[in-house]
Amino acid sequence: MSEQVRSTSRNGAEVATGTVPAGARSTVAVTVNGTHRSAEVESRRTLSDYLRHDLGLTGTHVGCEHGVCGACTVLLDGTPVRSCLVFAVTAAGHQVTTAEGLGQLDESGDPNSLSPVQRAFRDCHALQCGFCTPGFMTTITAGIAENPDPTRDEAVEMIAGNLCRCTGYQNIVDAVLRAAELAKDPAAPLTDRFTEHSDAAHSADQDADGAGA
Amino acid sequence: MVTRYFGTAVKRTEDLRLTTGHGRYTDDVGTGPDGEHALEVAYLRSPHAHARILDIDVTDALDVEGVVAIYTHEDLEGAAGEPLPVLIPHPGLHAARTGYALAKDTVRHVGESIVMVVAENRYLAEDAVNRIRVDYEFLAPVVGIEASRAAASTVHDDVPDNVAAHLVQERGDARAAVAGAPHTLEYDLSIERSASMPLEGKAVHAKWDADDASLRVYSSTQASTSVRAAIAAKLGLALGKVEVIAPDVGGGFGVKIVHPWPEEITVPMAAMRLGRPVKWTEDRREHFISAAHERGQEHHVRVGFDDEGRILGLDVTFWHDNGAYTPYGIICPIVTSTQLLGPYKPANYRVEFSSVYTNTVIVTPYRGAGRPQGVFVMERTMDRIAQYLGRDRTQVRSANFILPDEFPYDQGLIFQDGRPLIYDSGNYPDQLTMLKEMIGWDEFPALQQQARASGRLLGIGLGCYVEGTGPGPYEGAHVNVQTDGSVEVAIGLTSQGQGHQTVFAQIVADELGVDFDKIRVVTGDTRRFGYAVGTFASRAAVMSGSAVALAARKTKAKALRVAADVLECNPDDLEIESGLISMKGNPSTSIPLGQVAVLSNPLRYAFDEAAKAATQFAKPADPDKPPVAEGEEPGLEGKDYYSPPRSTFASGMHAAIVEIDADTSEIAIRKYCVVHDCGNLINPMIVEGQVHGGVAQGVGGALYEVMAYDESGQLQNASFMDFLMPYVTEVPRLELGHQMTPSPLNPLGIKGAGEAGVIPVAATIASAVEDAVGLRIDAMPLNPSKLFELRATATALTTNQVREGLTP
Amino acid sequence: MKPAPFTWHGPRTVDEAVAVLAEVGHEGKVLAGGQSLIPVLAMRLAEPAHLVDINAVAGLDRIVVDATGVTIGALVRHASLERDDAAAAAQPLLRQALRLVAHPTIRNRGTTVGSLAHADPSGEMTSVLTLLGGTITARSARGERTIPATEFFVGPLESALAADELAVSAHFPAASAGTGSAFVEVARRHGDYALCGVGAVATVDPAGAVTGLRCGYLSVSETPLTVDLTDAWNSGDDAAAATAAAARAAVDPLPDIHATAEYRRQLAGVLTVRAAEQAVAQAVQRVGTMGRDNESGHNEEDRSA
Ligand SMILES: Cc1cc2nc3c(=O)[nH]c(=O)nc-3n(C[C@H](O)[C@H](O)[C@H](O)COP(=O)(O)OP(=O)(O)OC[C@H]3O[C@@H](n4cnc5c(N)ncnc54)[C@H](O)[C@@H]3O)c2cc1C
Ligand code: FES
Numbered sequence A: 001m002s003e004q005v006r007s008t009s010r011n012g013a014e015v016a017t018g019t020v021p022a023g024a025r026s027t028v029a030v031t032v033n034g035t036h037r038s039a040e041v042e043s044r045r046t047l048s049d050y051l052r053h054d055l056g057l058t059g060t061h062v063g064c065e066h067g068v069c070g071a072c073t074v075l076l077d078g079t080p081v082r083s084c085l086v087f088a089v090t091a092a093g094h095q096v097t098t099a100e101g102l103g104q105l106d107e108s109g110d111p112n113s114l115s116p117v118q119r120a121f122r123d124c125h126a127l128q129c130g131f132c133t134p135g136f137m138t139t140i141t142a143g144i145a146e147n148p149d150p151t152r153d154e155a156v157e158m159i160a161g162n163l164c165r166c167t168g169y170q171n172i173v174d175a176v177l178r179a180a181e182l183a184k185d186p187a188a189p190l191t192d193r194f195t196e197h198s199d200a201a202h203s204a205d206q207d208a209d210g211a212g213a
Numbered sequence B: 001m002v003t004r005y006f007g008t009a010v011k012r013t014e015d016l017r018l019t020t021g022h023g024r025y026t027d028d029v030g031t032g033p034d035g036e037h038a039l040e041v042a043y044l045r046s047p048h049a050h051a052r053i054l055d056i057d058v059t060d061a062l063d064v065e066g067v068v069a070i071y072t073h074e075d076l077e078g079a080a081g082e083p084l085p086v087l088i089p090h091p092g093l094h095a096a097r098t099g100y101a102l103a104k105d106t107v108r109h110v111g112e113s114i115v116m117v118v119a120e121n122r123y124l125a126e127d128a129v130n131r132i133r134v135d136y137e138f139l140a141p142v143v144g145i146e147a148s149r150a151a152a153s154t155v156h157d158d159v160p161d162n163v164a165a166h167l168v169q170e171r172g173d174a175r176a177a178v179a180g181a182p183h184t185l186e187y188d189l190s191i192e193r194s195a196s197m198p199l200e201g202k203a204v205h206a207k208w209d210a211d212d213a214s215l216r217v218y219s220s221t222q223a224s225t226s227v228r229a230a231i232a233a234k235l236g237l238a239l240g241k242v243e244v245i246a247p248d249v250g251g252g253f254g255v256k257i258v259h260p261w262p263e264e265i266t267v268p269m270a271a272m273r274l275g276r277p278v279k280w281t282e283d284r285r286e287h288f289i290s291a292a293h294e295r296g297q298e299h300h301v302r303v304g305f306d307d308e309g310r311i312l313g314l315d316v317t318f319w320h321d322n323g324a325y326t327p328y329g330i331i332c333p334i335v336t337s338t339q340l341l342g343p344y345k346p347a348n349y350r351v352e353f354s355s356v357y358t359n360t361v362i363v364t365p366y367r368g369a370g371r372p373q374g375v376f377v378m379e380r381t382m383d384r385i386a387q388y389l390g391r392d393r394t395q396v397r398s399a400n401f402i403l404p405d406e407f408p409y410d411q412g413l414i415f416q417d418g419r420p421l422i423y424d425s426g427n428y429p430d431q432l433t434m435l436k437e438m439i440g441w442d443e444f445p446a447l448q449q450q451a452r453a454s455g456r457l458l459g460i461g462l463g464c465y466v467e468g469t470g471p472g473p474y475e476g477a478h479v480n481v482q483t484d485g486s487v488e489v490a491i492g493l494t495s496q497g498q499g500h501q502t503v504f505a506q507i508v509a510d511e512l513g514v515d516f517d518k519i520r521v522v523t524g525d526t527r528r529f530g531y532a533v534g535t536f537a538s539r540a541a542v543m544s545g546s547a548v549a550l551a552a553r554k555t556k557a558k559a560l561r562v563a564a565d566v567l568e569c570n571p572d573d574l575e576i577e578s579g580l581i582s583m584k585g586n587p588s589t590s591i592p593l594g595q596v597a598v599l600s601n602p603l604r605y606a607f608d609e610a611a612k613a614a615t616q617f618a619k620p621a622d623p624d625k626p627p628v629a630e631g632e633e634p635g636l637e638g639k640d641y642y643s644p645p646r647s648t649f650a651s652g653m654h655a656a657i658v659e660i661d662a663d664t665s666e667i668a669i670r671k672y673c674v675v676h677d678c679g680n681l682i683n684p685m686i687v688e689g690q691v692h693g694g695v696a697q698g699v700g701g702a703l704y705e706v707m708a709y710d711e712s713g714q715l716q717n718a719s720f721m722d723f724l725m726p727y728v729t730e731v732p733r734l735e736l737g738h739q740m741t742p743s744p745l746n747p748l749g750i751k752g753a754g755e756a757g758v759i760p761v762a763a764t765i766a767s768a769v770e771d772a773v774g775l776r777i778d779a780m781p782l783n784p785s786k787l788f789e790l791r792a793t794a795t796a797l798t799t800n801q802v803r804e805g806l807t808p
Numbered sequence C: 001m002k003p004a005p006f007t008w009h010g011p012r013t014v015d016e017a018v019a020v021l022a023e024v025g026h027e028g029k030v031l032a033g034g035q036s037l038i039p040v041l042a043m044r045l046a047e048p049a050h051l052v053d054i055n056a057v058a059g060l061d062r063i064v065v066d067a068t069g070v071t072i073g074a075l076v077r078h079a080s081l082e083r084d085d086a087a088a089a090a091q092p093l094l095r096q097a098l099r100l101v102a103h104p105t106i107r108n109r110g111t112t113v114g115s116l117a118h119a120d121p122s123g124e125m126t127s128v129l130t131l132l133g134g135t136i137t138a139r140s141a142r143g144e145r146t147i148p149a150t151e152f153f154v155g156p157l158e159s160a161l162a163a164d165e166l167a168v169s170a171h172f173p174a175a176s177a178g179t180g181s182a183f184v185e186v187a188r189r190h191g192d193y194a195l196c197g198v199g200a201v202a203t204v205d206p207a208g209a210v211t212g213l214r215c216g217y218l219s220v221s222e223t224p225l226t227v228d229l230t231d232a233w234n235s236g237d238d239a240a241a242a243t244a245a246a247a248r249a250a251v252d253p254l255p256d257i258h259a260t261a262e263y264r265r266q267l268a269g270v271l272t273v274r275a276a277e278q279a280v281a282q283a284v285q286r287v288g289t290m291g292r293d294n295e296s297g298h299n300e301e302d303r304s305a
């Protein structure tokens, strides 16, 4: 019951056309993180399910399946979109970037080998459970490409469409600013501007009370 | 011990995995072109709040191509078909009722699962669910506390008054004290339902190994060891044949502490019967209608006080909406009834509650677990007293504080852990001083007058709380030094984003004297650690943190023993730094920890360099002694448990400045300050993150989130479109102050921090809005529409003016 | 939460698309950005047998700005229109309203024509099209017709499009000389559908006197509502109060779980005055700059979005 979704070239982009009967599967090919990938899926398969279940790219998360939480945000031809609100078949022939595609640790495992946004998230403690994180990171990656110098207000606006239940967002806003800084200078030191917590909190009381062992 | 890591903002180990797409959440297991694809499950869930099931017809559903199996209650065998357990029985819970893994005869809330469909994928499973026909006989739904109390209809036939539990606790004679007090006030206060709402719903993945007759289950749970025990009991398996793993979990906040969820029984059952991996991933709508909610309570308060505002008698009666069943007992109302007291010491206190059934989703703890309601009651009371006496709100609180020299302070009640409610330590007056400074309490009235002159409505408010954290009974940890010098740490408790892999590694690094990056921590995997309680009640750092420290100390002691033996010295003369054991004052005499690990096992496989190197230290065995000395065990490892006498008490205070739009009644938080005391901090960055997240949930609970049931028991806002979790644009930027009074109860001097942020937010915002508009705020959450209505009827409330001249 | 099965059609041209629509009739639905349709499918609130996915149809992604106004094809995403400077110059209300439609990520995908076809009385652009007196052009195998906004919105989530029709474009008239506009709303959370929203178009004469004030509303009526408030605005001493009162009287909101009808009515009054003030100020400013810059924004442009 398999058919091929034809790919026609227009403006240099491959796009999907054809007909796929209900219940039938067709081969959907997408360039994901620069690699040509394909799988046989029903046309009702969402891009998020296609990425996660068919391609095994589980870095994209699904939190609501109705477009509100933003956990599933990927870059489609460089633009952030909700992958739960795009059918895989519609994305055939297009370029998709997922969390995996933002950066991977190099062989030495050096955290600095990650992308500015990934590094910034770690620097600023912008994630807790990590479930919302891929959606924020893809959104911010596109956001700082468009606006390399966001103000704090612009950073807020940039992430305003993504839900996080863990962090209270404060550190994610910091991470936007930190990412912008790292994008310009990968060696930029981490200043207090992004990490307002008090290291001084480690007080002398601890030893005085014999609690510190 | 050299504290290199404890107390510092070490960056998280977890993040490298989670930011690169390599987290592993339950739904990720077995995916991809090379994955072992699991069959997927969808449930037919009741569309009605209360109905008898007359007939279930699955014929059409079986025709859907790709459907593998369909189960109803009739298919559940043995214990699996019996009612789900009452996890926490209590003498006050006289009419505990639970549901079934699949509904038997009656459904008691929208969303209760009736039929389970297993298919090649979730799409097909849902296709089949849509083709199942169920005949129902409709029964009258009971929705809301008022209807439940009226008991014109009942949720359970055999509970005619709808009351599941009733409990009274009293210290002194509160009613007499109120009656005899110079001043008394009486009023009602209420809080609506909300929910934990983690971004990842629940999920269960089960795989049955038929040859080994064993089951491996991944579950997005806060209590993997308990899920394991529940599965073993319900499916008739030996505990040793069940392993449960909580992999990366996308948030919990309470809802994932329940065990077993029905799906944790039915999914493994299907995997066993079908001989293929089976998984269920809860979708968002399911999470709304079939997981758990919390917070819905109505309170009636009578308080008597003196001219200083000191409470002489406090008499609180409240009703807790526990939904359709009580699998998790009455933890929430017990917590409300005890933690209501906060940092105060009313001379006499009486609390009475009834926990009542309604035809709505069950209630289990949501971060804060009854405390936000209790704090709301107490803080509203403080504000009322202040207003009545014309005193500053902070003054009245100060007059009621427990003072620093009064610890340990016995509140004379029994806490949720069944132990006396005794506060271990704290300094509330200092906290208040800090908070007033940060928010600018004393300067505010001038600011407010000035704003008012230009038509702007500003208000300031505060809320104080005490949180019993780290309840027992126990947690354990296992520390195991590898021959390469790296350290494997396992705890039974699970993680949902609290950074356990990082903070527990910090503790081990300091206790054992190894570098942080040499330590790997595994959590919530019953293959690695079998006994644990779970992640809730802000107990991870206190309980597992302490256990980890104790296990590391045991390991260290053994390392020094073995090293002293080969270096021919006294263990006390040795120290460990960066994984090297050396003689104090003579660093040239040393042996790496990894080699000690080799030596600690008489069976020395020469697998690696460490093993070879260690042979130089090996002494010829004494032929007259057993190779493993009495009292010793092979391997360089240590396991220990921590079991505290009672909970430790964290505390904090929040203050907010809000602005109300005079025309639209929109509520904006202009400034938000938090002072908190959770004892010693293992990692301040992580603690602050917990507070940030908690406050955001608190803001949700104060101004945005409700569960809007209609009178027929339909949840009208079961989506993220209409259940309004705050985005970044709704959450204020916090200013945070730490106070540290270490707990004397545990080896690290820590108190829990996980829930603190959320607890006093509704109380604080209510206090600030009241101050801004001069109208009484008795119910939360609030929204602009409700505030508009309140202000529109303001004339009717003039007697309740909060401060002279401030009513707009 | 997975859609029911459907037959997927991926036409390459408008002709192919309308041919399929003619064939499948009421069984079919057009899929544009999917930002409203896919959630509905996922919740199985609709189970169309056929989806006609127009995302690969050539020629529908153009924004044409000329002297008459801004014409957008059915595949112009909200974000593309929002970013288009020429469109914003020709009709400032477009950008003013678009920035309030959902969040940027939704705007990246959702189409403006799709949101019109969806006919949601809570959608900003339905209200804008009505307020500006714009049109929708629909094509079917039977031919093409242009439908004025006033006839297009038939009821909540119900448009005048026949089952076999594809909305191929929408036309928003240009802002005429001496006009100014504004769009304001109150939503529970930033980016949510508004509890009430108001678009205003004000016209002033060269002396700065207001000669016209029209407001468009969302979320307070079953179909987009437009009200002429010129008289109220010019009614003398307490014109603002009169305008607010007129607005409150004109709207017919329904209560829901987020707000009472009374609250929405209050918002309609408050937001009308706020929008009107901004629109008048902009009009006055534009009149002031007219002499210097009267050619701006009126050159024909045709670019792919
Ligand atoms: C989280 C979220 C928040 C949102 N908030 C807002 C908001 O605040 N304001 C707002 O206005 N919108 C909002 N939207 C909706 C968004 O603007 C959609 O983009 C828009 O409503 C529909 O456009 P679409 O291209 O996505 O249409 P689709 O979803 O593809 O289609 C919508 C409907 O219109 C029909 N249709 C679409 N195009 C055509 C056509 N060319 N011819 C005939 N029929 C057609 C479809 O068959 C379908 O019935 C929100 C959406 C989400 C997911
Ligand atoms: S999963 Fe796509 S937006 Fe929530």
Ligand code: FES
Residues within 6 Å of the ligand: A126, A127, A128, A129, A130, A131, A132, A133, A163, A164, A165, A166, A167, B199, B250, B251, B497
């Ligand atoms: S980190 Fe858990 S939802 Fe954002």
